[in-house]
Structure formats: structure tokens, C-alpha cells
Amino acid sequence: MTARSRPTWLALKYLVAAAACLAVTPFATPIGSADSPGGFTGIDGGKFAAGWTAAVDGPQPYRGIAPDLAVPITMSDGTVLKADIIHPAQDGRVADGKRPVILQMQGYGKLPILIGQALLDIPGIKDVLLPWAGSLNIPGVGLDGIFDLSRQLDAGAVQAAAQDWALAHAGYTLVQVDLRGTGSSAGAWQVFGDREKQDTAEVIDWITRQPWSDGNVGTMGVSFTAITALQATAHKPPGLKAVFAYEGSGDIFNDIAGPGGAVGVGFLVPWLIGVNAAKMIPDIEGLLVGRFDPAQELQWLKDRLANPATLVDKVVNGYTAMAPEQLTQSTKDLLDPNSEFRRGLKTDATAITTPTFMVGAWFDIFGDTPTQTFNAIPLPGEQKKLIMGDGYHVGSGVAGFGKPGMPPRLDVLQRAWFDHWLRGIDNGIDEYNPLTVKQQGGAWTDAPEFPRDEITYRRMYLDDISSGTSANSRFDGGLSATPRQAGVRDATVAPGLLSLCGRDVARIAAGVPAIIEACAEDSRIWENDGLTFTSNPVGAATKISGPVAVHLNAVHDAADGYWVATLNDVAPDGSSREIATGQLVASLRQIDEANSTKSANGDYTRPAYFLDLGRRERTVPGDPVALDVALTPIDAVLQPGHRLRVDVYASNFPKGLPILPVLVDSGLRAQHVRLDPAAPSWVNVPLSTDIPE
Secondary structure (H helix, E strand, O other), rough: OOOOOHHHHHHHHHHHHHHHHOOOOOOOOOOOOOOHHHOOOOOOHHHHHHHHHHHHOOOOOEEEEEEEEEEEEEEOOOOOOEEEEEEEEOOOEEEOOEEEEEEEOOOOOOHHHHHHHHOOOOOOOHHHHHHHHHHHOOOOOOOHHHHHHHOOOOOHHHHHOOOHHHHOOOOOOOEEEEOOOOOOOOOOOOOHHEEEEEHHHHHHHHHOOOEEEEEEEEEEEHHHHHHHHHHHOOOOOOOOOEEEOOOOOEEEHHHHHHHHEEEEEHHHHHHHHHHHOOHHHOHHHHHHHHOHHHHHHHHHHHHOOOOOOOOOHHHHHHHHOOOHHHOOHHHHHHHOOOOOHHHHOOOOHHHHOOOOEEEEEEEOOOOOOOOHHHOOOOOOOOOOOEEEEEEOOOOOOOOOOOOOOOOOOHHHHHHHHHHHHHOOOOHHHHHHEEEEEEEOOOEEEOOOOOOOOOEEEEEEEOOOOOOOOOOOOOOEEEEEOOOOOOOOEEEOOOOHHEEEEEEEHHHHHHHHHHHHHHOOOOOOOHHHHHHEEOOOOOOOOEEEEEEEEEEEEEEEEEOEOOOOOOOEEEEEOOOOOEEEEEEEEEEHHHHHHHHHHHOOOOEEEEOOOOOOOOOOOOOOOOOOOEEEEEEEEEEEEEEEOEEEEEEEEOOOOOEEEEEEEHHHOOOOOOOOEEEEOOOEEEEHHHHHHHHOO
């Protein structure tokens, strides 16, 4: 090791030991083949998979790393961002030559990530401890939910999320940059604003001009950093050649911040607290490696004091203002689709021209948009890929990846993607199946397209004919392909707190509550607070593929209301597993027709709302109003003997909580689904075959 690199490496070792106790933001652990149609491989990668795995698990050209920490990068407006650069090392020094670069624009602070990377690099962690944890599975002891999470630890998910130093051993230079206003970078946190996207483009340009870069840059990340990886495409920097986004979002507002007009407080509030706390950690790295610039740090401190709690004031205002007039303009911008803030939360997938690999999950906090983003990217299947698991934000349901007949490990797929698009290696990853999904209630499959071409959208009507399957719900009704409602009848539901034991709370809490299987895998407790409408059992396996919409003829006792609808798979033993979910504030029901989709029968498949306070329409107590509730897209199978169920609720805390002016107008009073043969309620559901009457 040269004199130049030794102090940096020793500093890193001491940094890991000392700072592990100081980091306020935990390291986020996301915790036989046949060719598919179109000439792509099956889900296991076919003849190419062994080569992809060998490239990761076999001998690597470099055995060490040479870290260069707390590197300042000055943006065009003078703001200084801080970067950690991990170079491949040969004989203890930075390896000669130019190499491709993998960039992660970090919002949680690169210090906690650096600690996580170092821990992951300890001998025995990846090759012994993670496989051992992934092998744990003791059925029948009531801990299946825990093992569902732990069994994902040997699927390459941790490595794919953490920017594993194994990529440096393979010959990539790794760069972690704190976003402006976060970590050790100066400025005010932009929360995905256009200046933030411009920063990313400028960082990529800076990378391409460094002597150790060959000009080819890939972006990667998980969750927060997966979003920044996708948004790196916004300014089309010439050096950007590949994206690998694990559990990212194409539209943060509709995914989590305010879907249907209700704020995702269960995630948003802890997330804001975490990011705002992490950005207050001073530049410990710079101090340890001799790059502590007093002038830069003084500016960092001034910026933090000027903006200590980004967005928190808006959340507080939203839940303390009794009327819309008491909302500040910045808070109103959250509910203005034309505001700069709202526009910044969305990635324009139609403009993505960079080869992009995405990994998501049906019940990820960002599970609403991946299929829509995939479909919108104007690239051929060779240049875009999507894997959708039946899981949550922690792990995404990738247990078994790397096993026979399953998709390759995520770190294997990630490495193959970068090898192909950054190095030009003809390794066949472009021939990997473009769309790989875990069907809820079924198996991992390839899908030629989403929705699947064998489905047809069908109305199924809600009625008051008891199904005899949901005795504990507030109303046990039927669900049928033909209208059966004979007279007018109200099914009444009121706000409650049993949503705390439902799959939606597992979703908003990143999947951690999923260890309680009685809640995450069975809605019967939550259904005590709701209305249920259940079909007859299917006689053969029935596919459901695509977005779902529930049309309600609703009556309110107040000037507003909040509706939640879920689609459930009901097993012969009575257990009710939620497979799709949606919500809508009644006064924000106006639909943006230009951005909505409908099926051939004329019903909405994906109603898009303006979610604009300026278009708010209060309800008239006692008068019916038509509501179309958009549910998350799904790919599922009802097995023989299973039933389809629509659940309807009047609350969904903590996944969704309307702002205080809405709650005041609603009075938290009871709400009614008016079952009226002249104005029926239904679900527009994409089925492969009719469900028996």
C-alpha cells in the first residue's frame, strides 16, 4: 500500500469502528428454463445464467480497494457536494487505467452507507452469514413471517442495494455522493426538485472528465437512491449508459405521499424525520482524512440552520389547519399538480432512453408505479427489464433467487447489466426476460406484457345477497358478474382503527409488520371494520392481471369522506388475503381524463385524479355521489375453490390519513355504499375467465 493510500484506508477502518454508534440513520437492508415468447430467456436466465453467476462468484481482477473520501465536487451554482470514491486497488494502490463508474446519489448520508459497505466486506458475512440466515425456515412455530424476510438474505438483495465493494474488485470505480442539503453536502435539500436532477447530471459530467473514468457511468440504488437513479435520466447526461433501480418510484406522490388525496403518514413522517436527522451529521469523514475545509463546513452549518426540517412544516400545517384557508402556500403546493414541487416528484418515463433494469414488489411502498413506468419507457425489451415480487419494501419477496428454476440473484443480475451496458460485454443479459413477476397466489413466471393478453376486463357487481363467508364484517354482501340487487339498501361503514392489523400497515411500514401473519396475510381482523362483498368460488385457476378500479355509489352524512377499497383472495378456509388496495378522499374525486385509462367496456381501469385543492368538491349530506377508486395493479391467480372479495372501509390509518380540513368536513361520521339497482356499484377487474354465478 502506498503512502498516499495508507492514511485514507486506515482512516476508513477507524471511521467504521467509531461511527457505527453515531449514525442516526440505519443502514437500509431491503433486506429448468424454457425460452419465453419473443426469443428471450426464461426467468432463470437460461444458458446465460451460469456465466453471470461465475462473473460474480469467480476470481476477480482486483483484490482490494483504495478509498478516496470526502471529495468535494462544486456545482454550477457554487454549492459543494461531497463524494466518497472507491477505486479498485492493485498492490495496495489505485489500479492503473480508466474504468467505468457506478454512481449512487445518496439521500441518507454516505457515512452510514460506507459503514454498511465495510461491514458487508468483512470475511464470512456474504459467503457464510447471509446464506445461513437465508436458509432459516422452521414452519409451524408461528414465525413464518420472520422467516419470509430472513430467507431473502441470500438472494443478493443486500449486495445489490449497498453498492457492494465486490463491484470495485470487478473493476468498477464506485462513487457515492450526498445530495445537496443531505449528508455532508451543502445547500438545501430539494426533495427531488429539478436542481437536484441537474446536480446529478453535473456529477455525471464531472465523473466523465476524471482521469480514472472511461466516460461510461451507471446509476444504481435502492428506495430513495433508486428514485435518484431513475431521475438521473431527466437531463440525459451523455455519460449515463445504464440504470439499475431496486424498489424505486416513478411517481412518489401517487405511490406514497398522497395517493387518492390521503397522506401516507405511516412512512412519510418517519422518513422525513430520518432524513432531516441524518443531514445534521457533520463531515466526520473529512475530518479523519484531512479534508475538513473550515469555509465549506461553515457554509454547511449555515445551510443546515436555515433549513433544519425540510417539509416538516408542511406536514404540521396540514394537520393543524382547520380549514383550507389556513394552509400555507407551500402546503397547498403539495396538492397542486402544476406546482414545481409536485412535478419534481415524478419521473418522466416516456423520456427515458437509458437501458433500465427495475426491481419492485406488488406491496412495496412504491408498488403502484413500476409496471406503469416499465410500460411507458420507450425502449425495446432488450433495454428494459422489470422484476415484480410478491413482497414489501424490505426484500421485495425475492427469496429463492439464485436457486434452480428461479431468477438469478439480484447482485448477479445487477453485475451482468452493468457489464453489458458499461463494458460492452456480450453476456446475454439483454436477452433476459423483460418482465418477470411473482403472481400473487401463484408462482414466478415470465409475462409477455402487462396486463397479460389473455385477460378481459369484466364488471362484478356489489349486492346485498349474503355470501355466508364473512359473518364478522359490518356487512356481508355478494359479488357477481350480473346485477342482482333488487331494491335500494345502504351498507354502512364508519372509521375505525383495525386497519392497524391489515396488509396495508405492513405495506406502509416497509414490510416489517408482515411478521404478524394474522394481520399481513389475513384481512379478517380488519374486515370487522369494513363491508365485504364476496363472489362464488372459482372452479379453475383464474388469472387477474392489470390495474383494478372500484366504482362506488356513495352517500355521506357530512361534507366529505374518505374511502378505502381492497381486492382480496379468499381461501376455502376463510382466510382473506389482500392483493390490491386503493383509497380516495371524496372531495378530491375529480378525474383527469387525459391521464386515465379505460377498458373496452367503458369503465375506468386506472382513474387518475387531479388531487388539486382548487378542484375540491364537498359532498352534500344524503345525496349519492359516484366515486371511482383506483386500486394498485396486480398479477394474481385465484386457485380452484378460492373466491374474489371487495372490502370497503372508511379509514386506513397509518397508510392513509387525510389532512385536517378534510377530517373536519367529514366529521369522522359514518359513510354508506348505496346498493341501488338503478345506480349500481361494481369492481372493474381483469380476469382470464368468468367467475361462476
